[in-house]
């Protein structure tokens with residue numbers, strides 16, 4: 542995304558100042574438009590085998606079927622020692638806990654370059670407002686086709702899933718460690 546912006550901005554350096562500002566503003570609009578819920582379908586980044594990965598799907602959460610991993614998730618242990626402020630999601634408004642399943646556990650505990658999670662890995666980040674009210678839940682599931690990102694509401698009803706934007710683009714910053722950031726070592 543940043544490279545794209547640089548290319549576009551480089552391309553417009555010959556324009557008059559007024560035109561450049563207009564174009565830059567529309568570039569900014571595209572970039573900031575990659576927010577939750579209003580993102581255009583973008584070229585997937587960082588998914589290993591894009592051809593087979595499921596396309597994003599959206600459903601009205603009230604009518605959505607229950608999340609297939611709901612029962613599993615409720616039994617998962619927490620990966621972080623202490624709840625931490627989420628810096629990556631939802632403008633830093635929430636604290637978070639991360640829960641991971643058995644196939645993911647050892648690698649997630651040692652997140653770092655060259656450590657890839659196995660197929661079947663499930664990572665679930667739960668957000669809580671500062672007063673403890675549950676917020677949206679974000680999950681990642683490693684399929685044979687690569688990571689599927691899942692956005693759920695506070696009641697664990699799926700809202701969107703697949704190669705979601707902007708999830709894919711931001712997690713691509715840590716492509717060297719299999720698109721996984723890991724939890725901070727110090728919590729609240």
Ligand code: HEC
Pocket residue numbers: 577626627628629630637639664665666679680681690691692705706707708709711712720721722723724
């Ligand atoms: C702007 C960058 C950014 C975006 C966009 C983003 N994430 Fe994250 N994500 C992070 C960061 C940073 C962390 C580490 C924990 C934290 O700060 O919340 C993280 C952690 C996670 C985790 C815990 C596993 C890990 O990487 O350690 C999951 C699951 C997750 N994100 C899912 C999602 C989903 C689903 C979306 C889209 C709905 C999404 N993320 C969008 C930056 C981002």
